[in-house]
Amino acid sequence: MTITLLTDFGTADYFVPAMKGVIHSICPSAQLIDLTHEVPPQDISSGAFTLAAAAECFPAGTIHLAIVDPGVGSARRPLIVEADQHFFVGPDNGLFSLVVAHAKSVRFIHAERAEFFLPQRSATFHGRDVFAPLAGWLARGVSLASLGSLIDDAVRLDWPAPQWDDVRQCWIGQIIHIDHFGNCITNLTAAEFKGETALQVGEHLVTQFGTHYAEAQKRDELFGYLGSAGYWEIGMWCASAAERFQIYREELVSIL
Amino acid sequence: MTITLLTDFGTADYFVPAMKGVIHSICPSAQLIDLTHEVPPQDISSGAFTLAAAAECFPAGTIHLAIVDPGVGSARRPLIVEADQHFFVGPDNGLFSLVVAHAKSVRFIHAERAEFFLPQRSATFHGRDVFAPLAGWLARGVSLASLGSLIDDAVRLDWPAPQWDDVRQCWIGQIIHIDHFGNCITNLTAAEFKGETALQVGEHLVTQFGTHYAEAQKRDELFGYLGSAGYWEIGMWCASAAERFQIYREELVSIL
Amino acid sequence: MTITLLTDFGTADYFVPAMKGVIHSICPSAQLIDLTHEVPPQDISSGAFTLAAAAECFPAGTIHLAIVDPGVGSARRPLIVEADQHFFVGPDNGLFSLVVAHAKSVRFIHAERAEFFLPQRSATFHGRDVFAPLAGWLARGVSLASLGSLIDDAVRLDWPAPQWDDVRQCWIGQIIHIDHFGNCITNLTAAEFKGETALQVGEHLVTQFGTHYAEAQKRDELFGYLGSAGYWEIGMWCASAAERFQIYREELVSIL
Numbered sequence: 001m002t003i004t005l006l007t008d009f010g011t012a013d014y015f016v017p018a019m020k021g022v023i024h025s026i027c028p029s030a031q032l033i034d035l036t037h038e039v040p041p042q043d044i045s046s047g048a049f050t051l052a053a054a055a056e057c058f059p060a061g062t063i064h065l066a067i068v069d070p071g072v073g074s075a076r077r078p079l080i081v082e083a084d085q086h087f088f089v090g091p092d093n094g095l096f097s098l099v100v101a102h103a104k105s106v107r108f109i110h111a112e113r114a115e116f117f118l119p120q121r122s123a124t125f126h127g128r129d130v131f132a133p134l135a136g137w138l139a140r141g142v143s144l145a146s147l148g149s150l151i152d153d154a155v156r157l158d159w160p161a162p163q164w165d166d167v168r169q170c171w172i173g174q175i176i177h178i179d180h181f182g183n184c185i186t187n188l189t190a191a192e193f194k195g196e197t198a199l200q201v202g203e204h205l206v207t208q209f210g211t212h213y214a215e216a217q218k219r220d221e222l223f224g225y226l227g228s229a230g231y232w233e234i235g236m237w238c239a240s241a242a243e244r245f246q247i248y249r250e251e252l253v254s255i256l
Numbered sequence: 257m258t259i260t261l262l263t264d265f266g267t268a269d270y271f272v273p274a275m276k277g278v279i280h281s282i283c284p285s286a287q288l289i290d291l292t293h294e295v296p297p298q299d300i301s302s303g304a305f306t307l308a309a310a311a312e313c314f315p316a317g318t319i320h321l322a323i324v325d326p327g328v329g330s331a332r333r334p335l336i337v338e339a340d341q342h343f344f345v346g347p348d349n350g351l352f353s354l355v356v357a358h359a360k361s362v363r364f365i366h367a368e369r370a371e372f373f374l375p376q377r378s379a380t381f382h383g384r385d386v387f388a389p390l391a392g393w394l395a396r397g398v399s400l401a402s403l404g405s406l407i408d409d410a411v412r413l414d415w416p417a418p419q420w421d422d423v424r425q426c427w428i429g430q431i432i433h434i435d436h437f438g439n440c441i442t443n444l445t446a447a448e449f450k451g452e453t454a455l456q457v458g459e460h461l462v463t464q465f466g467t468h469y470a471e472a473q474k475r476d477e478l479f480g481y482l483g484s485a486g487y488w489e490i491g492m493w494c495a496s497a498a499e500r501f502q503i504y505r506e507e508l509v510s511i512l
Numbered sequence: 513m514t515i516t517l518l519t520d521f522g523t524a525d526y527f528v529p530a531m532k533g534v535i536h537s538i539c540p541s542a543q544l545i546d547l548t549h550e551v552p553p554q555d556i557s558s559g560a561f562t563l564a565a566a567a568e569c570f571p572a573g574t575i576h577l578a579i580v581d582p583g584v585g586s587a588r589r590p591l592i593v594e595a596d597q598h599f600f601v602g603p604d605n606g607l608f609s610l611v612v613a614h615a616k617s618v619r620f621i622h623a624e625r626a627e628f629f630l631p632q633r634s635a636t637f638h639g640r641d642v643f644a645p646l647a648g649w650l651a652r653g654v655s656l657a658s659l660g661s662l663i664d665d666a667v668r669l670d671w672p673a674p675q676w677d678d679v680r681q682c683w684i685g686q687i688i689h690i691d692h693f694g695n696c697i698t699n700l701t702a703a704e705f706k707g708e709t710a711l712q713v714g715e716h717l718v719t720q721f722g723t724h725y726a727e728a729q730k731r732d733e734l735f736g737y738l739g740s741a742g743y744w745e746i747g748m749w750c751a752s753a754a755e756r757f758q759i760y761r762e763e764l765v766s767i768l
Binding site: 265266267268269270271272273274275276277278280281284288297298326327328329330378379380381384385 | 514516523545546547548549550551562565566567568569570571574691692693723724725726727737739740741745749750752
Binding site: 009010011012013014015016017018019020021022024025028032041042070071072073074122123124125128129 | 258260267290291292293294295306310312313314315435436467468469470484489493494496
């Protein structure tokens, strides 16, 4: 059984290995694979984006433990989601909005059975005390029905969708993610844009398009391409577009 | 058999994977789990804190390979510690002080048998050449008695304990760790403080207390809570207390 | 079967876990071990150095998936290298130059059989769509002959070698890597230098030499030692030589 882990915990503290130790104590045979622990602190929508893009590459049956949890200790519910035979364990705060958006079959379980948590439960580290044990017991074969009860009111994020601007007569999207290389991922897909005209981000125009970085003819200028997550991206050849052109997350992008 | 790894080596160099390759060559079935490799360079007491908090979540029988080793190549001894059926491998410089402080049974072994090191031994990378092989052979089932001899003079750190101030008639502790979120962990426990009055750190007063971040009524002010490692922590809701209020490690904290 | 991973992808994005998910879908029993994902973006020669130093610690039969790939999507070929019974999968751009330089037997295979790639292939993420599947199928036991055809014109980097300066009558090397601790690794080996005289880097002289950091008598000055990768290094005791003395990669180092 494979358990992946995604958090905003960073990798310098005892947080992530404590969770792994708990899982390992409950289900020693579970294979642990990190998605990332560098989600920006408390940034649920950024976590939702990375989780969706990474989880879809794993096989059915994988358990994804995902924690970005500013409401830890409060009344927000511990959640288990089954979406197309993938299992997701984490807080009920919208973190799973994107993975369920495209799923054919989805079940939400409120994991309320405290006998599957650690006996001593802190109020600030449910990753170790609540979610890691749940993932461990799930990997050990405990059924969803034993872990909690079905709910239909799980929290969902309003995911930013491209908007049609009636005045300017164009689609307006936004930058939803900046990656490690400084490429700027928009929420525009092939449905809104085919790369035939131009994109505007802030004061900058993107007029050259292609399929891969080395195709950029003007290497000091922005370059647009349909990225590997299915969204239009704005990048540069061997340089950080975000840094060079000061492009930030949530900035608007218009199709001209 | 599971081997965890904690170092100050960072994750950009060949240091950590070289150690994993050596272990893997000796004991291919060992499961390798990173604790962290971001201990501040040469900071033995920070490593001791993270090691203790992470290791306690793993089951008995786990081997913990831990290396923060400014004295590499000098006469400091390679050490294997058995503490409550956990095994620790690393330099004899106090790194294991905290894990043994709370253990019921402890044995220290000076690992002096060079036939269990790599044949070519560098003077600057005992992680690869001495400690990784020791962990690998231990995982393979070589006995402690074969690896070295019992000692009773292992180096111990003076761990900072809260002090009672007779003049001011109060407990004085200190910040022992700043975590990824900017929460400031003190060395004060429930024995010294119940959250009934106030804490002073530098010029700042902490007057609101609770069990979890979302309880902070005044969200721009410091908030105290008994943290997941058993120590009082000073944080903020969805923000870095260390950065906002310029709080540093080793700063004193008084109970008013 | 063990697969290691080295990239310049960082660990904050979905890139690395997406690759692991693909491998895991093809070969669930493969054990995945990260070398590093912090190769400086697009820096093929830095990747080549770290790959060589880490890979040599793994046993024969290991598959090393290594991707630093500024030419992704262009005509550069996907490559599988067999070098002394280690397997390397990645782009044909010189990344494997150093691992093959010291190998006794080497074969290069152009992995051109698209049925072993993912069916939907992006132009910007061959790590997920081309190289991860190749590594997965190789781990599953597919033969090199099935994956592509032998070539003899794989790209090789000109690795910087020490030069003999006829005028100054001395060897001149360079800094090829700065490690996590700020130690500066040169390309000078025991063949050029025995630590008997002095090294000059920029305006700074290194006149104290030894085997390990604690031997440095003058702790505020640079200290030279033959490092764990077989090259002379310039460091300091418990401090970053690179930062303190402003030493950069590619700076020249003369033996005086």
